[in-house]
Amino acid sequence: MKRIYMDHNATTPLREEALEAMLPYLREEFGNASSLHSFGTRARRAVEATREEVAAALGARAREIIFTGCGTESDNQAIKGVAFANRDKGNHVITSRIEHKAVLQTCQYLEKQGFRVTYLPVDEYGLVNPDEVAQAITDRTVLVSVMFANNEVGTIQPVAEIAQVCREKGVYFHTDAVQVVGKLPIDVVKLGVDLLSLSAHKFYGPKGVGALYVRKGVKIDPLLHGGHQERGRRAATENVAGIVGLGKAIELRLGEMEVEAKRLTTLRERLYTGLVARVDHVYLNGHPTQRLPGTLNVCFEYIEGEGIIMGLDLAGVAVSSGSACTSATLSPSHVLLAMGVHPAVAQGSIRFGLGRENTEEDVDYVLETLPPIIERLRAMSMFSPQSPFPEEAGPQRWGH
């Protein structure tokens, strides 16, 4: 049976070149980068060469890159690190309602530690308004954290504008760019961000390694204590092979990103227009154009998302769903709810994450396979245009 992977926002396959680059550091060059002998020195060289590469890819300086264990750690490091280090200046943090849980739950933790957090709303496309950021900033604000692009719907935020607002008010700005690095060009200086999170496995690097850009001069506390590594900002023996894999992956993406972004945008639109032509009551979630090239999130009204991904998976296509049934919570995606999607409609959301290996043929296979699955589930459902969702189920937002 066919096996098509269309969930690249969740993770990506490790590319061959990155694996090849990593292998020596899992075998003969296993040294601890802190050791003085030749084993250690070679490991250290590999780590520092990668730091240069990552810095170059972001328009940063090597000393501004901290290697971490994952995107979640980068977000935790940025938010807790800045909040705690600047507590004397204030106890207010601003973020948005559609952040990844790595940011949202870190902010909720800060609330328990005596911080006040503002969760900014978004519009129907999932956009944060920079003016609202400006209005939310007080003289007690120490950090603003707004994601570069949303993992569920792909909407790209006006990061440069938000960064400018923060700079004018003298507040640090962090952006979770986990979904953007390796997909779109990034220049931290031009953008004006102070901190930026990334994760290797989102751009065909290995799992278990990420990085955080911290602009020179930003006052930040470490999360991990216990060693001098990463200039005292992240104590832990470096994951040398992982770091090397991250470097190789980011370097290769730089060369192919532009062409790939165009290709994926075309594939994504082929998928969307094909679905709309074949299936009724399907709605796009996210910004129509200001969106990640490979991300397509749609709601199929009257049915629930897990049933759809199950049907697709049994037909060999891997996609994901922001619906409740993927978690134990039962509430629909916080991102779709923040965008004003009817909560029952939000239960029928599916996210396609297109990537490197996907072809036009794959998209056409989905267009062939998915409509009968939708039809079958709708025939089974107790809801339909004749038997709509109860109004009291939530705010209405139909047919956009």
Place this chain on the structure above:
Amino acid sequence: MAEFGWYSEKVLEHYQNPRNVGEIKDADGVGVVGNPVCGDMMKITIKIRDDRIEDVKFRTFGCGAAIATTSMVTELVKGKTLEEALQVTNQDVAEALDGLPPIKMHCSLLAEEAIKAAVEDYRDKMANGQ
């Protein structure tokens, strides 16, 4: 072998080929449980003859487990007396499906409640002399 979200083969089979899908037009009892906002809502209709469930049909808005548990519960109660049908528990439904992942046990509970609601609806109608 099909693999999806820790479901048993039997759950996948019922999801692919659900039994007794539909709605009985002149049903003697109707049970509706759940909430679309929470992602699961089920409707079971029953036809009663001589105190037995002669026919039963379901419609479900929900995940794979919700579809499979409703399908299974209709199989379990079909042909049973009302008293026997009321004895069917969510554990029976889950066991008949060779188990459910822990976070999906609530689906089996909804399936049990849907049958009970349909039987109660029938008894209410009888009591009111309809």
